[in-house]
Amino acid sequence: MTTGLQIYNTQGAIILDSTEAMVNLGGVFEIPRYIFATTNIDGSTHTGRNRVLTGTFTHSSLGKGTPIVVPSMTNTGSIAEKPTSAWTDMGDRSTQMPDFTFSGNTVTWSIDCRRSGATGDFSAFTVGGFIVYVGFY
Amino acid sequence: MTTGFESYYAEGKIQYSSDFKAVSLIKSGYLNQTDFQNIIINSDGMSIHVAQINLPQGNYKAPILFIRTDDDVDRVCGFVGSSNYALVYKWNNLNIGNTNKIKYYIFAQAEKPKGDYGLQIYDGQGTNTANVMFDSSWLLLAINRVGVVPSNKPDLVFNSASGTYTVPNLVVDSTHAFCITRPKTIHFRQGSTVYRLMECAWIDGEVLKINWVPVEGSDTGGYGATNAVNNTSSTVLLCRTTHIPIPYSI
Numbered sequence: 001m002t003t004g005l006q007i008y009n010t011q012g013a014i015i016l017d018s019t020e021a022m023v024n025l026g027g028v029f030e031i032p033r034y035i036f037a038t039t040n041i042d043g044s045t046h047t048g049r050n051r052v053l054t055g056t057f058t059h060s061s062l063g064k065g066t067p068i069v070v071p072s073m074t075n076t077g078s079i080a081e082k083p084t085s086a087w088t089d090m091g092d093r094s095t096q097m098p099d100f101t102f103s104g105n106t107v108t109w110s111i112d113c114r115r116s117g118a119t120g121d122f123s124a125f126t127v128g129g130f131i132v133y134v135g136f137y
Numbered sequence: 138m139t140t141g142f143e144s145y146y147a148e149g150k151i152q153y154s155s156d157f158k159a160v161s162l163i164k165s166g167y168l169n170q171t172d173f174q175n176i177i178i179n180s181d182g183m184s185i186h187v188a189q190i191n192l193p194q195g196n197y198k199a200p201i202l203f204i205r206t207d208d209d210v211d212r213v214c215g216f217v218g219s220s221n222y223a224l225v226y227k228w229n230n231l232n233i234g235n236t237n238k239i240k241y242y243i244f245a246q247a248e249k250p251k252g253d254y255g256l257q258i259y260d261g262q263g264t265n266t267a268n269v270m271f272d273s274s275w276l277l278l279a280i281n282r283v284g285v286v287p288s289n290k291p292d293l294v295f296n297s298a299s300g301t302y303t304v305p306n307l308v309v310d311s312t313h314a315f316c317i318t319r320p321k322t323i324h325f326r327q328g329s330t331v332y333r334l335m336e337c338a339w340i341d342g343e344v345l346k347i348n349w350v351p352v353e354g355s356d357t358g359g360y361g362a363t364n365a366v367n368n369t370s371s372t373v374l375l376c377r378t379t380h381i382p383i384p385y386s387i
């Protein structure tokens with residue numbers, strides 16, 4: 001090895017090599033679950049579909065290497081928690097993932113509802129719902 | 138940092154900093170055909186095939202899901218939910234059998250017992266278990282290689298033959314498992330109905346291939362044309378599993 005940490009277990013197998021990265025996570029933020037209630041979802045009138053939701057979060061760990069985010073979804077629920085209607089009506093508990101961009105110590109998230117789609121038999125439209133861990137590798 | 142421990146690897150980048158609790162294995166195991174539930178979406182025959190991994194009890198945060206699978210039939214996507222579970226999706230019409238073809242590994246920043254050998258690093262606040270930031274006896278997450286899937290890939294076709302994207306400049310070997318840290322989603326129209334699909338992957342020899350798996354849909358039609366919902370690239374992490382037991386749970 002030339003630089004870095006190299007660790008072996010008692011059997012002589014390598015646990016961590018000097019060429020390998022570790023995921024260092026230091027901050028966490030929440031993307032709220034947004035519910036756009038409307039009585040008439042369709043492509044022309046549904047207000048939620050015309051929005052781009054966005055926000056920022058700043059943490060010093062993001063600037064220490066290649067930034068990384070690990071989103072954990074709070075919107076969907078487990079299989080048992082998620083009613084059948086939520087699987088078949090795409091506006092209900094959407095699994096749409098956010099986009100993330102980085103600048104220095106700041107991550108900007110966005111959810112483009114214009115690209116989300118919705119179905120006709122659910123009277124609200126939901127996106128978001130994430131716990132996001134941030135850091136670097 | 139002013140105090141503590143840091144190690145560095147290529148080009149002066151920080152490999153590990155004791156400002157952060159090291160990420161280590163909390164659970165590993167297999168998924169088989171019988172682990173997946175079939176949820177019928179509509180009369181067109183579209184179903185969602187989903188398996189739930191229940192995360193173990195324990196004091197941890199920031200769980201990250203890695204997968205090893207070696208066949209396009211086994212291609213899966215997945216994510217971790219915040220209520221101590223992870224969901225993994227596959228195609229309902231592709232039978233993976235029950236021979237442990239899909240391996241999963243979940244890592245997290247976990248409070249674990251101290252080992253009795255090797256390197257230990259503390260947070261400077263004490264020597265209790267909660268104060269350990271790094272312990273070489275933990276089953277540490279080691280990122281071996283990193284790939285990128287551009288924002289406009291894979292194509293908006295969910296056929297593994299025509300729509301598959303191969304991650305460039307990423308050589309995969311038999312020891313690797315993969316994680317798409319933020320899988321892309323797409324909105325897909327087929328006839329009068331719409332579906333949401335998520336970026337999935339599988340290992341094909343020495344390359345990682347990317348396509349789509351449905352995660353929800355419509356039983357009554359829907360709105361919007363086929364398009365990419367996410368317009369940013371995806372990061373693919375490859376971890377080494379040679380030191381990782383399976384099955385395992387904290």
